[in-house]
Amino acid sequence: MSKTLKIGIIGSGGIAGAHAKAYKQMLGVEVAAVADIIPGRAGQFIEHWELPHAKAYDDYRQLLDTELDGVSICTPNVAHFQTTVDALNAGKHVMLEKPMSVTLEEAVTMAETALKTGYMLNIGFQPRYDPNMAIIRDLISSGELGKVYYVETGGGRRRGMPGGTFIRKDIAGAGAMADIGCYSLDMAMNALGYPKPLTVSAFTSNHFGTNPLYHKEADKFDVEDFGVAMIRFEGDIVLNFKISWAMHMDSLGAALFLGTNAGLKVTPSGSGPWSGVFDGSVGSITMFHDVQGHHTESPIPVIQHQTDLFHAKVWDFAEAVRDGRPAPIPGSQIVRNQAVIDGIIRSAQTKKEVDIFLPSPFA
Template sequence: MSATDASGLAPATAPVRVGVVGAGTIAGLHLAAYARNPDVVVAGICDIDGERAAARASEHGAALVSTDFRAFVADPSIDAVSVCTRNDTHAEVAIAALEAGKSVLLEKPMAVTVAQAEAIVAAEAASAGSVQVGYVRRHSSNAVTLKRFVDAGDLGPLYYAKAVFLRQAGDPGGWFSNRSVSGGGPLIDLGVHFLDMALWLMGFPEPVAVTGYAFHRLGSRGNIRGLTRYLSADQTPSDDPVEDLAGALVRFADGAVLSIETSYSLHGRDSQSFEVFGERGGATLEPELRITTELHDTVVEIAPNIDALSFDLDEGFQVEIDTFVRTVRGEIPSVAPAAHGLHLARILEAVYASAASGREVRLDGHPAGLGAPDPDATVADAAA
């Protein structure tokens, strides 16, 4: 019998029994954070590679090992599920878990299409469980601190965000580099972090128009020596390569604008930066948190006195996992519900459609540019 009650919540006196679907690299980060939470027991591991699942289970003392995700998520010995599989399987695994009444910590991107994202939203609405999308960067101290300043109105209304996430030779290979599986390259893998950050800080404004671009010029650059890179657990060659550079300009209904550029391969230096600008102040989140404002007719820069001025991976995952456990216990609502993932999916799909068509994509039903409505202006038409 499951430790969850009819509401899908785990009693506060019992440990939350977590099942992890996927036993690759990202699963290791989830499992390490679960191991540090005293209110969690890792109940099982599921992976299409049975030996890999068994190895992970042995490391964490998990009793249940499976290669069948549907049977796994429905097992009564599991209260909640972490989905750490490849992108194109996120929707079907998450929906199966939700239909079994389980809450789901779902790795980003939530889905590779808007249709999949909409299906997850519908499944969450009908389930006793909930979804928390794995936007891990929200949980780092620098982001949490900046969010407090923004929500207090110290920066005023935010009207511009600028994000850069560039890798010079950072293609993970394997399924990450297969467009039909991953849904895209650096934009959907790396850029999704900063897209979410911008939307979260700006209060999820409604996107109305997207202009995107993508380049396929350098490839994976697997020949490069002397550099350490994050690699997929499976290094299967791809016959459907992803872009190596992508970016976009997103305009919102409130007049705000977001600029983003991302790369896996680029003849330049690795670079991460994220900035937001408001009517009363601005802030740099990465590479280090700084807040700029004006006091007594003087421009001043504030450096918060916190331990992590930059994104801390271990802290981010630990707080993300701990927050999910509190949600499973019914202590707090989901901090990143499926609706947030759908918001991003619409933007991502529009960026790729715009890049493919070479034209602006409208998301508000209005024509692109001036003049009569353009049949190529919608996501569906531009992608056709």
């Protein structure tokens, strides 16, 4: 690489460390700046991660005034919108942690800003880099299942509730939906070619998070820890979505894709109280179909790999910036993911089905 790629990191919380670690492993890439709203925290982060070329800032806007090729935005969810818009308008490519935003309106403005400025807005869904996710997508897009008409996705942890900024609506915007639900939605919607969502009917609750028996910060917990929704998409596809941070059950079941020629069953990997959702890898893939009139179950070999999914997503972003490629996971696509989450929140609040309206060019 003839030119060193200079990256800034905005927000120096836990997830920012994973970005710093990934960038440090790349030749020709240096973290040149770190910003955090808490005075002194950016400097501590730089020292901890041994970033000798990085300068510390308490105001991310000062960071954006420096010469950088791109930024990783690792702020709490509520700050994603303004930070991203400012970064794009400052001429910086953006690697944004999930979820994309708090509201659909914010997501649309962010994606419109990327299109207007010509700078990349890439959303950090690292499960996409699991080769088994590619198998699922390729099987469905190949037409082998026929017309897919029903999908079931989501998953649930028996006990897997985070704390801190994740459980406050004024900071996170939403709970399990924004934290792990967006991954499950991306798995299904990406496999289907990201169809346009039309309507949502949803229910959410937080019986566990607000109970001191199950959460030590119950008095601060005001987001959902459980949600279920029925989502209608263009093309007569319906998605049964369910997600849970905590429950009295071992599983909410596998992901299912029902097609006119075959069906696909996908289980998440892992075991234990924090497993059971698609924020990591795949456990098994099975195709259900008929062979000469006989009901047949064909296991699809799962690729055993050592891929660091988080490193892969950051690397892909950096390579795209260097090579002038489009965003690997563009914000213009993930607007539809955010539209579903926004619809779930609105439907749960109003206790009725709601329509989803997407402006051009995202409709």
